[in-house]
Amino acid sequence: MSAGVELDNVTMEFGSFRAVDNVSVNIQPGEFFSFLGPSGCGKTTILRMISGFIQPTKGLVKIGGKDMQGARPNQRPTALIFQNLALFPLMPVWENIAFGLEVRGVDKAKRRARAEELLRLVDLPDAADKRVSQLSGGQKQRVAIARALAVEPSVMLLDEPLSALDLKLRQHMRAELRAIQKRTQVTFIYITHDQGEALAMSDRVGVMSHGKLQQVAVPQDIYNNPANGFVASFVGENNILSGDITGEEGGLVSFATPSGTFSARLGPGVSKGAKARLFLRPEHARLSTEAGKENSVPVEVTDVAFEGNFISVHSVDAKGQTYISEARNDGSAVIPGRGDKRHIVFEGQHAVLLTGDISAKDVDE
Amino acid sequence: MSDLLNRYGGLLTAIFILLTAFWLLMLVILPNIYLFENSFRPYLPVNEMGGPKDVYSLNNYLTFFKSPIHMNVFVWTIIYSSLVTLICFIIAYPLAYYMSKIAPDRIIPTLFLLLFVPLWVSEVLRSFAWFIILALKGPLNSTLLGLGIIEAPVRWIMGFRGVVIGLVYTYVLFMLFPIYNAIQSLDTNQIEAAEDLGSPWWRTHLRVILPHSKPGIASGAVMVFMLSAGSILVPTLLASTTSRWFTEIIQQWMFESQDWNTGSAYAFLLLILCTVFVSVVMRVFRVKLSDIAK
Ligand SMILES: Nc1ncnc2c1ncn2[C@@H]1O[C@H](COP(=O)(O)OP(=O)(O)O)[C@@H](O)[C@H]1O
Ligand SMILES: [Mg+2]
Numbered sequence: 001m002s003a004g005v006e007l008d009n010v011t012m013e014f015g016s017f018r019a020v021d022n023v024s025v026n027i028q029p030g031e032f033f034s035f036l037g038p039s040g041c042g043k044t045t046i047l048r049m050i051s052g053f054i055q056p057t058k059g060l061v062k063i064g065g066k067d068m069q070g071a072r073p074n075q076r077p078t079a080l081i082f083q084n085l086a087l088f089p090l091m092p093v094w095e096n097i098a099f100g101l102e103v104r105g106v107d108k109a110k111r112r113a114r115a116e117e118l119l120r121l122v123d124l125p126d127a128a129d130k131r132v133s134q135l136s137g138g139q140k141q142r143v144a145i146a147r148a149l150a151v152e153p154s155v156m157l158l159d160e161p162l163s164a165l166d167l168k169l170r171q172h173m174r175a176e177l178r179a180i181q182k183r184t185q186v187t188f189i190y191i192t193h194d195q196g197e198a199l200a201m202s203d204r205v206g207v208m209s210h211g212k213l214q215q216v217a218v219p220q221d222i223y224n225n226p227a228n229g230f231v232a233s234f235v236g237e238n239n240i241l242s243g244d245i246t247g248e249e250g251g252l253v254s255f256a257t258p259s260g261t262f263s264a265r266l267g268p269g270v271s272k273g274a275k276a277r278l279f280l281r282p283e284h285a286r287l288s289t290e291a292g293k294e295n296s297v298p299v300e301v302t303d304v305a306f307e308g309n310f311i312s313v314h315s316v317d318a319k320g321q322t323y324i325s326e327a328r329n330d331g332s333a334v335i336p337g338r339g340d341k342r343h344i345v346f347e348g349q350h351a352v353l354l355t356g357d358i359s360a361k362d363v364d365e
Numbered sequence: 366m367s368d369l370l371n372r373y374g375g376l377l378t379a380i381f382i383l384l385t386a387f388w389l390l391m392l393v394i395l396p397n398i399y400l401f402e403n404s405f406r407p408y409l410p411v412n413e414m415g416g417p418k419d420v421y422s423l424n425n426y427l428t429f430f431k432s433p434i435h436m437n438v439f440v441w442t443i444i445y446s447s448l449v450t451l452i453c454f455i456i457a458y459p460l461a462y463y464m465s466k467i468a469p470d471r472i473i474p475t476l477f478l479l480l481f482v483p484l485w486v487s488e489v490l491r492s493f494a495w496f497i498i499l500a501l502k503g504p505l506n507s508t509l510l511g512l513g514i515i516e517a518p519v520r521w522i523m524g525f526r527g528v529v530i531g532l533v534y535t536y537v538l539f540m541l542f543p544i545y546n547a548i549q550s551l552d553t554n555q556i557e558a559a560e561d562l563g564s565p566w567w568r569t570h571l572r573v574i575l576p577h578s579k580p581g582i583a584s585g586a587v588m589v590f591m592l593s594a595g596s597i598l599v600p601t602l603l604a605s606t607t608s609r610w611f612t613e614i615i616q617q618w619m620f621e622s623q624d625w626n627t628g629s630a631y632a633f634l635l636l637i638l639c640t641v642f643v644s645v646v647m648r649v650f651r652v653k654l655s656d657i658a659k
Contacts (some may be wrong), residue, residue, distance in 0.1 A: 086555045
């Protein structure tokens with residue numbers, strides 16, 4: 001029922017512009033896989049190559065082990081949910097859902113029954129005879145999912161399907177999509193520029209930048225062990241310091257920055273002499289009243305945000321380097337004020353040296 | 366209106382409005398009212414006009430229904446106008462689809478230019494051109510003969526053939542542009558969605574593209590049909606001995622018999638009957654007037 005998807009050195013060029021650059025990834029049957037990346041990085045192009053609307057300039061797309069070269073979208077076991085849903089406005093809801101069955105010559109009574117069954121699955125039991133224009137955004141979303149499920153695809157392709165919804169509904173639909181995927185066991189390939197969405201829903205995430213696949217890993221590895229500076233900076237917040245690798249001491253190295261020399265661990269593929277930056281997550285940057293033995297910088301608090309379950313503090317050191325630190329609010333935390341003198345203290349284990357560009361994160365909300 | 370005032374000032378604006386009103390009133394409304402009024406009056410020698418015999422009646426209109434020949438011509442005019450409309454649709458729909466969804470953007474201006482160039486030549490000249498092209502020893506026959514597609518010259522201008530070809534050529538763009546606009550406004554993702562759900566190309570057209578373009582097709586069809594049925598130039602110039610168009614009968618009444626009264630009645634009959642015919646067809650195809658106006 002579900003099939004794996006294999007991209008084998010896939011490249012897509014539009015004229016001289018390379019939208020997808022030598023991407024290889026093996027997506028397992030039944031997996032929930034996300035492509036995550038800023039807008040314009042080639043995500044939709046990848047999806048369109050898998051669904052068959054465009055043919056890769058180089059490389060192979062295999063679905064269920066079969067080479068898909070030359071196969072049109074109507075010959076592939078995939079169903080694409082378009083970014084704008086592309087429901088048929090002139091058909092009632094049930095005909096939209098049953099369109100794929102109509103194409104396959106299923107008789108009307110059966111089509112209708114199946115459409116109603118799918119409407120129950122997506123929790124819209126009374127919508128069969130409604131017009132598409134009568135539905136809300138979230139309801140249209142569900143109809144699009146039902147329409148794609150109706151053809152019993154082996155692979156579902158979803159192009160930022162939640163981006164048009166408001167925050168509340170989006171969070172609800174995340175869980176819903178995940179549940180539908182688990183129930184149907186169909187391979188989901190999901191595209192998003194929203195890191196929260198990708199991390200929360202996926203079995204594995206592929207992070208993309210400028211047409212290149214930067215890292216493929218399970219969500220916690222993407223966050224905890226980013227492959228390079230781009231992945232680290234695109235996913236989650238960071239303190240980023242520039243400097244030079246100076247020495248080695250038992251698994252950790254020394255990293256000399258204008259703000260001081262710190263011990264840190266080397267990221268993947270990073271060695272002495274490389275042009276690297278130090279990345280430190282805000283939750284690992286402790287704000288302390290006393291200086292630490294090592295990895296400690298005196299700072300002045302510039303801004304404090306009380307977020308409820310955690311407290312976020314911005315600060316700056318004598319060299320003008322800014323820091324962001326987050327502490328969980330356990331009820332007893334003392335909230336610092338602006339201008340307070342503190343120390344940023346962290347462990348070398350948590351500071352990782354990475355190479356590569358830093359993403360200019362595109363802001364969504 | 367205030368825009369016009371701001372831009373051109375009071376005097377010019379007044380002149381514009383007066384000119385438009387004059388054009389509408391004197392050149393469109395009044396002549397039609399005059400003809401309409403006359404269509405109910407008998408055709409009389411000048412000295413009896415205004416006399417006791419000059420009373421309103423439906424006699425001029427009844428003349429048509431008493432003449433099987435005229436009714437016959439009318440029916441054939443409707444049939445061949447419908448055929449012209451159908452052929453225009455068959456030509457225009459694929460072309461409109463190609464232009465709006467397949468042709469690369471950069472060749473669109475060239476395509477439009479190629480389509481428009483013939484319109485710069487007057488209708489009379491174009492019809493004459495076709496007369497020459499279609500002639501027994503004309504270029505079309507010699508080309509087809511030369512290519513070995515036909516063995517003997519074809520008599521193109523026979524029956525309604527010449528008229529149909531001429532009318533299709535003259536009015537096909539009136540079909541093309543509304544359909545082009547309609548398909549243009551269809552979200553390409555819908556076509557792709559249909560294909561992605563397994564639909565073969567013909568079903569995508571049947572279920573997605575055609576229904577969406579229905580208003581465009583309807584307005585194109587109404588225009589081509591009405592223009593064809595009301596055309597006088599093409600049916601006259603490309604006529605054969607057996608092709609009589611209803612407008613030619615109107616012309617006979619007016620210019621050969623000098624009977625403008627009956628001629629007017631026939632002209633209004635053509636308008637009324639064509640409108641009825643179009644309404645019936647629209648009902649059959651479930652098109653609403655409001656769809657067309659969109
Ligand atoms: N048909 C096309 N012709 C030319 N350039 C294209 C085409 N489709 C996409 N691109 C370009 O490829 C890049 C990646 O596009 P896309 O895959 O849509 O990005 P994403 O979905 O990640 O936002 C963009 O710069 C876009 O302009
Ligand atoms: Mg996209």
